[in-house]
Amino acid sequence: MKTTLFTRPAWAGIIVCAALLALLPVLNLSFPASHPLHVSSYMVALVGKFMCYAMAALALDLVWGYTGILSLGHGVFFALGGYAHGMYLMRAIGREGVYQSDLPDFMVFLDWKTYPWFWSMTDNFWYSMLLVVAVPGVLAFVFGYFAFRSRIKGVYFSIITQAMTFAFMLLFFRNNTGFGGNNGFTDFKRIVGHTITAPSTKAALYLITLAMLLGALLLCRWIVRSKLGRVLQAVRDSESRLMFIGYNPLWFKLFVWTLSAVLCGIAGALYVPQVGIINPSEMSPANSIEMVIWAAVGGRGTLLGPIIGAFSVNGLKSWFTGAFPDLWLYALGLMFILVTLFMPQGILGLAAKLRRQKEAA
Amino acid sequence: ADTIKVGILHSLSGTMAISETSLKDVALMTIEEINAKGGVMGKMLEPVIVDPASNWPLFAEKARQLVSQDKVAVVFGCWTSVSRKSVLPVFKELNSLLFYPVQYEGEELEKNVFYTGAAPNQQAIPATEYLMSKEGGGAKRFVLLGTDYVYPRTTNKILRAFLKSKGVKDSDIDEVYTPFGHSDYQTIVANIKKFSAGGKTAVISTINGDSNVPFYKELGNAGLKATDVPVVAFSVGEEELRGVDTKPLVGHLAAWNYFQSVKNPVNTAFIKQWKEYAVAKKLPNANTVVTNDPMEATYVGIHMWKQAVEKAKSTDTDKVIAAMGGQTFKAPSGYELTMDKTNHHLHKPVMIGEIKGDGQFSVVWKTKGPIRAQPWSPYIEGNEAKQKM
Amino acid sequence: MSEVLKPGQRYASEPGDAATAYGRHKPEGVDTSHGAILYLEDITVSFDGFRALNKLNLDISVGELRCIIGPNGAGKTTMMDVITGKTRPTTGGAWFGQTIDLTRMTEYDIAHAGIGRKFQRPTVFEQHTVFENLELAMKMNKRVKPTLFFRLSSEQKGKIDEILKLIRLNGQEHRPAGLLSHGQKQWLEIGMLLMQEPQLLLLDEPVAGMSDAETARTAELLNELRGLHSIVVVEHDMAFVEEIAQQGVVTVLHEGSVLAQGTMQQVQSDDRVIEVYLGR
């Protein structure tokens, strides 16, 4: 089974990359800052964040690249996963907030005396993990069920997903909603008893993220390689024809859509403790569009591509914003244009093309 | 190294670039000035600029980069509360220093942060008192109008408690919020008009950034003049007014700790320095640049940090923090500002200005001298114990 | 030519065997006790006042091969749309067997119940290979879970190979279907139809764009399938219709209802048919 999931060179590449990634926190912990092999904790945090983005891009590729459902609202799943985990992290602060209350600071501030119902039990880590999966999953399922049942397609679907994320953003922005308004959740102290700023906790989070990303990749790959994957592609290319040969596209779409939302939610949950803040701007339409861009730059419909795309776009962005703070938008914008013009299949597509050319020559 | 690196963390793109870009430029100007006078402890300051692009997690990432990668001694930056909240854990974790130059809602006090902008009692409360005074029009009813986020919410909460303590009934207070980027104020202005029929009304606006222009335009076109319903704003300064046709705004108010129109030698020099800097660096619209309160706060912050470093003879965070308390600086506002010994906030004068036709403010009221910040507002329940901070 | 036809010949010589291969004579779950597999009763379809079908009545018996001809715009394709659930009739009923009401079913339920359709304009999954097109069409449980865990058995693979030969796309099975020529797509679509093993086949102009020789081959294929499936064929190619209709009934549609019905000879000599359809 394994050998059929990827070609041999692809396996080799994945394993090498994963090993290199896994090495980063080790180098960070085991060498002193002055040592040439030392990797700064900034780098580790950065790469950890990118892996979360990569997972979101991967999830998006499953619905967009393979099923042709362009979501401009995946940010909402990412953020909901983040918020679900964030609730736990907030409660783990305990009485160390500025008001030294059992409630998070913003609740004290808004004169809340008890937790609202949707906060109940969130002090339990495993329950919050359940929420991480369930909240985006249920939202996606319900939203998707009605949308797919009504046969909403193409841009119409994209735009209502955008409307969804926008509506959620406004809702979470409201201070009265109970999620800390614009500031969201931040200033976390502990995660399952470990100090969140401790290097070892960070390394552990990083490694869990890496493992999750790999797992998600394999899962997605297995799905798209199955016959179900081919049905998904058929949904993308000619949904009506598919119905005439007896498939009900509704459930197929709903399956990947929900799965994708769940993966995205997990990515969000991993993101929050590493970045240290979750707030409604994660749900802004522009953020969701950026996810689409990661997938497109890497090469959609390839699974590996979006991961590469997430790393390269964010990597460049991080570098540009530090190195050319005045000019970086030109560079980034130009890059997007050039990628579409000269690499319509993204980075991975270009690589494949070059390989073909080399073989032909 | 023979330079000291300092970080500048202001959005140069995205929604906040409108406000933050000029803070970056002022910071650079100040650094240039310090370097021209021989630097700090004989070392030149080397600014490291990054663009967190109005993206809050990116603020945290960039802060980390500045401190742990670029090894800066101090960071000057942030504008919105959420950006500050987002970087706080980083500064705490890495024990580094942030100078925050903008007025804010209070309810915070971090060892690693120095707040050079106003706390609510240095801006909002005096402004409201003024509105209630005879000179300010003797307002009886209040519309608390803000963008829906933490600064307006907190400020309004404090103000509501304050107004209550002054005997204003709840029915005479109307609290209204709009989403970010809201641009259609027709309904709200109509409601203000309706509300004002019930007695002398003032609007206390905590509308953020971009939404101010459509609000004031609507207000002007609906025929509500400052003499009828004055609006006092806490986020509108000279810089914002550059982008507005000020004719319909004349007479509306703003409360700050500094106005460009303040007349004193330090300010004259400050304005001149800034104007010359803008022309020399060919900043866009260099011939119309203005100064404003957060710019002054940035300028003051950098200078005070320099003094503290020289006093501590080190850029070590803890030593600088210890040296900061009690630092004084003769600020463009015309006063000698003091860094509080305990609460990391500046003692600042409060001024209320009326908008003039040329986009400047005429100061119509000010405190006798600098007043001490109360980051923990006494008008918020549970803060009683913290008053001594 | 005869060589290629071998698999088809097998069905003719061994009908029992063919039944297991291609579905059943007497469809499971479809009550055909009155001998008819499809009834259309007073079907009317109107588009903004224009009546594409006008009180159309039609019934097809089990195992019958029915040819339907009629002028352009007579409503033939619309009739198929109604049967396959693509268009809902304004009034009237469509019954599959005695009990299944097609007007209340979705496209995929109808396909599941055993009606397969070839479209007038060939529609295949252009991004998928020829092989995958056939695999997707193959008769099986088409729900999510079985699809996810599906693995091609060697028997099923053999079946696909067989069909590939039949439609003469063997050797091309790994080409994306989008690259096929018009005629080749027509064939592929017929192949997909056969993979579905439907009880009722609806063929909308199966030989449009095929060369004469290939038309003849299609005719032969349909003749093989005669009796194994119930088949409805819409065509304008008279030679082809003559060849497959043999002595069976040919229906002529005109302006949304049946104009004439009878054997090919009867129909061809009907004055009204000549007037509106065949021309003089």
Add this chain to the structure above:
Amino acid sequence: MNKFIKLTATALLCLHAALAHAAIDPALLAPLAGDDPDARIEAVGKIAALANDDAYKVLSALKNDTLYATPDGKVLIVDGANALDPATGATAPAPEGIDNITVNNRLRGVVEASMAGLKLFSQDRDERLGAARELQKGADAAQAPLIVKALAAEQDPEIRPLLEKAAATANLQSPDPAIRRGAVQALASSSNASLVPVLRGMVDKGVDGSYSEPDETVRAAATATLQKLERRLALTEIVGNLFYGVSLGSVLLLAALGLAITFGLMGIINMAHGELLMIGAYATYVCQLMFRKYFPEALDAYLLVALPAAFLASALVGIVLERTVIRWLYGRPLETLLATWGISLILMQAVRSIFGAQNVEVANPSWMSGGITVLGSLVLSWNRIVIIFFSLVVVAAVWLILNKTRLGLFVRAVTQNRRMADCAGVSTGRVDMMTFGLGSGIAGLGGVALSQLGNVGPDLGQNYIVDSFMVVVLGGVGQLAGTVIAAFGLGEINKFLEPFSGAVLAKIAILVFIIIFIQKRPQGLFALKGRSVE
């Protein structure tokens, strides 16, 4: 302020007689330069009581911020480089070291009121009208004789009723019940919301159980008037909401119309649409700058030039984008999303580099400032009225171009089947270019309109892009009529929701509405039906 008016009312009565020239006693002027607010107000009153030309000059200088004081307390009216000394009437170059006399709202109110009193007897009809309007805000008993006097002289049919109402308002406080009753009845046709609490006070029992209005008949009259007034105010509110909705709709429409072409017709997911709006707005700004610099006397006409300029600027940018980037992406709508996103980043940053990150100032021309008052108290602002009509004109023009011209036919043909249109002899490249140019140009026109309502800054477009897409999609992609209805529909819904739910929830409700609506109509409001869609 009221105290002051009592003080000076009598003086004002004889004001209109003659405005003789006479110098002002420096002792009267001196307090103006001082610090004591009450003294300043008293001085204003005394100066107004002089009722001469110079007094008027001093007051308007005070109001317009052109009154200065020398360090030794002399008051001067400064006009450019020259200064007039109102105490002597002599003009001399403005001396060094003079300081502007600051005016706060309180003083400004007093100055305005005294000037309004003066204006009631002005020769200029508009000034009188303005003054009469000013009086609607509240008049009290002390002003009654003044108003009566003005009424006697007033002939204008528009001003008279205003004055009558003002007189009645003033008479509400009269000690004579008959006069009060008459006043209350006279106010039955008023729509002045500030009368509501006054009348309420007359009708309702006070805390001690007694009525503050002792006379039964006056109370009855007041109840009747109050009812009428409240009904009229409710009507005003509905009409107001309708208007606000139409206005918001017209803004949405103008923002979305260009997108209805580039996205709706051409299928380009044009994320740079917002930036094309922004370019239109900046073109307006540049036009205004040009006019300020070269034709300051014709400044009010700058918008007329800005319209074609903005159209051309945005169209040109659009054409360049189409020729260099978008032309390679037809038929790949999702790639256009990526590329145009990149373009949008670049355009925004370019504007930041050229014009700065801050907003720039675009002023309404004077004919678009202010508003007209309808139904007594509802102010419909001119800029919104103009924009509503403008949006309708633009829609009509676009409709004509697309449906009645050959270009329109080609545009639709190319967007539906590019290859076949090419084979039929249509130069698809040119048509694409012109269509995209047209869509961009119309976005530019939208930008002109937006510049009249809100900010002009690098982010302008970002605020409208999501809304624009919603409007186009809700209406049905490629359906101009759908876009129009969706825009106005969303505008109205929003404005009728907002008073109940507040702006934030109204916006959320709109988004939820869109999501649900699309469930019912998966192809938007004006879905195409039938085979042709597939």
Add this chain to the structure above:
Amino acid sequence: MLQVEKLNQYYGAAHTLRGVSLNVEKGQCVALLGRNGVGKTTLLKCLMGVLPVASGKVMLEGREITRLKPHERARLGIAYVPQGREIFARLTVEENLLMGMATRPARRAGGIRAEIYELFPVLKDMLGRRGGDLSGGQQQQLAIARALLADPKLIIFDEPTEGIQPSIIKDIERVIRLLRERGDMGILLCEQYFDFAHALADRFVVLSRGEVVASGVQEVMQGEDVKRHLAV
């Protein structure tokens, strides 16, 4: 009038057209025959300029047009009735017909000639209907009418009888014969329906695997040689 010389075309690595040459004279009808998938449509697309050619030459009235864009060729007088109709689905029938006159400058475009409705009476009843709503056969008629409205010098038909009822096939046959007899137009007719082609053609060309394998005048069309290339 149309000369094609040694045309080569590739789809990726697949060599689809191999040195195809043919001539169409004014007033002549040339039938292009061949089995499914031999490259007939590909050839016609190359002539129209929809597909680029790798090498070879296309000349119209002595002028080389190999590198011209489709609309330039259309303006030089080539009209194309594509396989699959390619109707503008959301334009009305009338607008579809107007598109046929897109080659002419706006001033001289004028209205739709009445003779078109004589040839295809259905279209007249359907003028206001959207092209995409028509039945397959109706669309085919519309496509032919559209091409005729361009008054071309050379008209290219790709399987015009596909999906058309017999009586109309006869009408189309009449139209083509008329065009041929008018003598001002070259006709290139790609057809599977042998009898139809046989009845109309002056000359024929048989394609197999992208190569011209037989050609000649109408009289030899029914010979064994041709049959062999058309059989499966």
